Amino acid sequence: MTARERYNFHLEEMKKAALEIDPAVRFTHSEEYLGRPENPLAVMIMGRWAKGRYEGDGVYAGGSEWCKQTRYNVEMLDTTVGGEREFSVIEIGETDRTKWMTLAEPNFEAFIGEKVSAS
Structure with missing residues (x-):
């Protein structure tokens, strides 16, 4: 080896x-x-x-103490990276596409908090 x-x-x-x-x-x-x-x-x-888990598309809270009030629209994508699912994560009301995120599942679970509501 x-x-x-x-x-x-x-x-x-x-x-x-x-x-x-x-x-x-x-x-x-x-x-x-x-x-x-x-x-x-x-x-x-x-x-x-890990602060949260994917529980279906919808609105999620932020996962850290300083952004728990922030809300994100989350959608699971049809793509994977390194075998991990990918998610579209966009802060509600954010129109600047450069701030839209695509996160692989480990990053998503470390970033996001609890699901708040369905889309």
Whole structure:
């Protein structure tokens, strides 16, 4: 097994173990720049707490303390990224398309709160 194969294997094992310890963790970002010392980071793995789950299309609250009052229109998309479902998440009343989000499921669960109402 090469060093790269070992790295990938152990990274996946670490993620599985973390989920076994606490199922509320969602790995939302993973970057590695090994062998590229010009980059300030060598390895970065981000795990965030799941705040919500997809319960059908509709209106959801924000998932953090500072945006629980914010409401988002959520729609599950027909696309996937890395085998994960994707969601359209748009703050109610937001017309600036650059602020519309498409989130893979781990990011969605870490970002969103409880479902408030149907669409």
